[in-house]
Amino acid sequence: MRSLPTRRIAAAALAAATSVVVLAGPAFAHVTVNPGAASQGGYTAVDFRVPNESDTASTVKLEVNLPLDHPLASVRTLPMPGWTATVEKAKLDKPIKVHGNDVNEAVSKITWTADAGTKIAPGQFQEFRVSLGPLPTDTDSLVFKALQSYDNGDVVRWIDESKEGQPEPAKPAPVLKLTKAAAGDGHGDSHGGATATAAPAADGHNHGDSADKAEAADADHNSSDSTARTLGVVGIVVGVIGTAVGVLGLRRRSGGSAS
Structure with missing residues (x-):
């Protein structure tokens, strides 16, 4: 013994x-942005990665709010079988210049809603792809506050902003870090390769x-x-x-x- x-x-x-x-x-x-970093001034494609945290309920809707203090002129969603993407726009207080043109409105919110029979079940995750740009050059991060809805009526609000020197909040908002573009790195018309199903690119180019x-x-x-x-x-x-x-x-x- x-x-x-x-x-x-x-x-x-x-x-x-x-x-x-x-x-x-x-x-x-x-809920996170992946990859978590991109170059200022350019275009990028990112995934909003959504894990299902419940043991008994399934995720059936994701709402992502885009920052209007640093508006993005071109926002495009990648079609996903079983999910419907809806885009909302807002009028800008001050127009932004994109390739020499004035842009007076920008996407303020994207909502993905599961079709009948579709869900993110317990133990699963899903990625929602979006192409964004041009990324601002006057900030080092973009915060995307998100709401995750379950089929039992629960809503998880991923909206808390992390602060330097303090513990991470319980429900942090997804953040995309922006880094200085390398010298000689011409962004030009580079854009993420997502299919346009939401807001058309302001410049009309294929990036x-x-x-x-x-x-x-x-x-x-x-x-x-x-x-x-x-x-x-x-x-x-x-x-x-x-x-x-x-x-x-x-x-x-x-x-x-x-x-």
């Missing part, structure tokens, strides 16, 4: 491993290759980071369990020698 100290060691190891897994989970549970390449690079980087984090967590768990097994083995051998 195992001694009391041995059982305590095993229980402590199991608790430590469980806590590592639990702590690692919430980082993947938020594609540059943003697609940048998006692919960012997506690969994001995927690598996620894989590294996951492998790190698994390594910690395996290490904790291995230590516990080693201690138990030593205890058994010590007990056998004594007898």
Whole structure:
């Protein structure tokens, strides 16, 4: 029969491993923008990644509010089977210049609604792709406040803005970080390759290759980071369990020698 100290060691190891897994989970549970960064002044394609957090209800609607303090002249949604995208526009207090033309209105909100028989079920996630641009050059981030609706009537409001030096809020709004464009990096007519089903581009151009390449690079980087984090967590768990097994083995051998 195992001694009391041995059982305590095993229980402590199991608790430590469980806590590592639990702590690692919430980082993947938020509504996020992916990739999370893009270059100022250019066009990009991003995914709003929506995990279903409920164990009993399914997500059937996503509303994303676009910032009007830094309006985006061109917003296009990628068609998704089973979902209907609706775009709302708002009049701008001050027109913005895009390729020398005045733009007086911009998309203020995109709503994706699930068709009959479509949903994001428990344990699943969905990505809603949008192409955006031109991205502003006078800010280092864009905040997209989002509402996630479930088929049981619950609504999760992802609207809290993170503040530097403070803990992340419980329901943070998705944020797209904007970085300075590299010297000699001409954005020109680069635009994300999403199919136009919502607001037409203000310049009427077909933008594609540059943003697609940048998006692919960012997506690969994001995927690598996620894989590294996951492998790190698994390594910690395996290490904790291995230590516990080693201690138990030593205890058994010590007990056998004594007898």
